[in-house]
Amino acid sequence: MSTHETVVSLSGVDVHFDTESGINPFTDSETVRAVDDVDLEIDEKDVIAIVGESGSGKTTLGKTAVGLQKPTSGTVSYRGQDVWKARKRFSNPEIPFSEIRRSLQIIHQDPESSLNPHKSVRSSLEQPLKKWQKGLGPEDREARILAMLQKVGMSPPHDYAERYPHQLSGGETQRVALIRALLMNPDLILADEAVSALDVSLRVEMMDLMLDLQDSFNTSYLFISHDLSNARYVAEHADGYLGVMYLGELVEFGPAKEVLKNPQHPYTKVLRWATPSLEITDETEPPVRKIDIPDPVNPPSGCRFHTRCPYATGHCRESAPESRSADVPEHRTACYRIDEHSDYWDAEPLEGAHVDR
Ligand SMILES: Nc1ncnc2c1ncn2[C@@H]1O[C@H](COP(=O)(O)OP(=O)(O)OP(=O)(O)O)[C@@H](O)[C@H]1O
Ligand code: SF4
Numbered sequence: 416m417s418t419h420e421t422v423v424s425l426s427g428v429d430v431h432f433d434t435e436s437g438i439n440p441f442t443d444s445e446t447v448r449a450v451d452d453v454d455l456e457i458d459e460k461d462v463i464a465i466v467g468e469s470g471s472g473k474t475t476l477g478k479t480a481v482g483l484q485k486p487t488s489g490t491v492s493y494r495g496q497d498v499w500k501a502r503k504r505f506s507n508p509e510i511p512f513s514e515i516r517r518s519l520q521i522i523h524q525d526p527e528s529s530l531n532p533h534k535s536v537r538s539s540l541e542q543p544l545k546k547w548q549k550g551l552g553p554e555d556r557e558a559r560i561l562a563m564l565q566k567v568g569m570s571p572p573h574d575y576a577e578r579y580p581h582q583l584s585g586g587e588t589q590r591v592a593l594i595r596a597l598l599m600n601p602d603l604i605l606a607d608e609a610v611s612a613l614d615v616s617l618r619v620e621m622m623d624l625m626l627d628l629q630d631s632f633n634t635s636y637l638f639i640s641h642d643l644s645n646a647r648y649v650a651e652h653a654d655g656y657l658g659v660m661y662l663g664e665l666v667e668f669g670p671a672k673e674v675l676k677n678p679q680h681p682y683t684k685v686l687r688w689a690t691p692s693l694e695i696t697d698e699t700e701p702p703v704r705k706i707d708i709p710d711p712v713n714p715p716s717g718c719r720f721h722t723r724c725p726y727a728t729g730h731c732r733e734s735a736p737e738s739r740s741a742d743v744p745e746h747r748t749a750c751y752r753i754d755e756h757s758d759y760w761d762a763e764p765l766e767g768a769h770v771d772r
């Protein structure tokens with residue numbers, strides 16, 4: 416449960432990438448709007464899961480939140496300190512950038528790339544302790560490393576400490592990556608598809624481990640997954656939050672239980688409907704009108720979901736809905752349907768769509 420002290424805050428964040436689309440890099444460039452106008456607050460001990468299909472901007476948003484990706488516009492702050500101002504030379508920030516770097520950690524998707532293949536587990540884990548806990552002597556460091564390996568079930572720990580990454584399973588590698596991040600005493604860990612490459616049974620184990628260790632280390636998690644079952648597992652068990660991304664926008668965000676019980680954005684309903692483990696009893700849940708995901712270089716006008724939304728009207732095509740809350744203040748959705756006074760209700764449905772309340 417969150418303690419309401421904000422660790423990371425994103426305000427009006429855009430991340431746009433210019434990519435070359437043709438022969439001339441000056442005239443043939445295109446802009447991918449990977450993240451568009453996102454606001455997000457991550458408090459101490461929060462667990463926030465972000466879900467969305469491939470290319471929706473989850474990784475870009477996550478990297479921006481931990482200061483690894485510079486926003487095109489908007490601000491990212493760590494405990495009130497603008498991260499990118501702290502990063503500038505001679506800026507003399509209240510919180511030095513090195514402190515921000517230590518506090519915001521990341522665990523990657525791919526177990527192989529999480530650890531240096533030429534370093535033993537011991538050596539990989541010693542590194543953060545040497546750098547950030549200079550008061551610890553070699554014996555204390557060794558004791559902490561062995562205790563952590565034992566804690567995550569890698570026993571006998573002496574044996575695991577000697578091993579190299581190629582001598583570990585994918586699940587074991589991700590555990591070492593998690594320990595290494597935690598040894599920095601971070602305020603926030605970005606877990607970007609950190610369980611996606613694991614077998615289903617190991618995924619649950621790894622997610623349970625992350626949540627178990629959260630209490631001892633007082634860290635927050637920004638957990639990213641393209642799979643709603645994983646995102647839901649983590650967010651619900653931690654009594655955390657769930658955010659849904661679509662084409663760079665955070666279209667729905669709120670307490671996980673609330674979003675899953677009472678999804679308000681039609682896209683969240685589609686995701687929920689397409690996740691068999693959620694056992695939706697409402698069989699009449701509508702599918703999308705079109706299967707194709709639009710091009711992020713040239714996203715649809717108005718509400719970006721209007722080309723697929725089963726409830727889209729002409730109003731949705733013309734203008735973009737703002738994110739707002741209807742009943743529960745923390746539950747925010749960018750869809751006209753949550754506003755009973757919207758012009759949406761008087762507009763003509765688009766081809767193949769229907770409007771019902
Ligand atoms: N460095 C970059 N340069 C250009 N385009 C980029 C860059 N990084 C991401 N993109 C584009 O931004 C969009 C969002 O990418 P991102 O990796 O954030 O999506 P994602 O939701 O994490 O997808 P996945 O589930 O496949 O990991 C995509 O269209 C991607 O091609
Ligand atoms: S604003 Fe319109 S198109 Fe967008 S999700 Fe809501 S109903 Fe669908």
Ligand SMILES: [Mg+2]
Nearest residue numbers: 473474475607
């Ligand atoms: Mg990604």
